[in-house]
Amino acid sequence: MPLIKYHKELDVYKLAFSSAMSIYGLTKGFPLDERFSLTSQIRRSSRSVCGNISEGWRKRRYQKLFENKLIDADGEATETQNWLDFAFACEYINEEEYNKLYQNYTEILSMLTSMIVNSDKWCFPPKKK
Numbered sequence: 001m002p003l004i005k006y007h008k009e010l011d012v013y014k015l016a017f018s019s020a021m022s023i024y025g026l027t028k029g030f031p032l033d034e035r036f037s038l039t040s041q042i043r044r045s046s047r048s049v050c051g052n053i054s055e056g057w058r059k060r061r062y063q064k065l066f067e068n069k070l071i072d073a074d075g076e077a078t079e080t081q082n083w084l085d086f087a088f089a090c091e092y093i094n095e096e097e098y099n100k101l102y103q104n105y106t107e108i109l110s111m112l113t114s115m116i117v118n119s120d121k122w123c124f125p126p127k128k129k
Contacts, residue, residue: 007057012111013050016077019104020046023080030092038090042083048076049108063123067116074112081105 023046027039056069088098
């Protein structure tokens with residue numbers, strides 16, 4: 001595992017950020033009557049994946065807190081997939097856009113799960129007393 005100093009160097013963060021930006025661009029074309037519902041929800045959940053990864057990275061001193069933030073990111077990624085389902089069903093995004101983003105979030109979920117299961121490899125060693 002390469003030495004990673006900053007959360008922005010994590011592959012999972014990079015994919016989550018680029019996916020959130022893609023969602024932001026796509027939602028600009030959503031109907032105005034969706035502004036305070038679907039548009040707001042999918043933007044918030046997709047951005048929250050990145051926010052929770054960032055927070056978790058700073059909490060690596062405490063393994064359980066690190067895991068908790070990654071679990072939160074996992075939940076937000078799953079929520080984003082839910083909103084993608086709605087956006088596709090409402091025909092706000094096409095099948096290609098839907099499949100690409102849904103797959104991105106499936107990959108994000110896989111990476112987060114791996115980080116949670118192997119959290120000891122990402123966290124600082126416990127302090128010796």
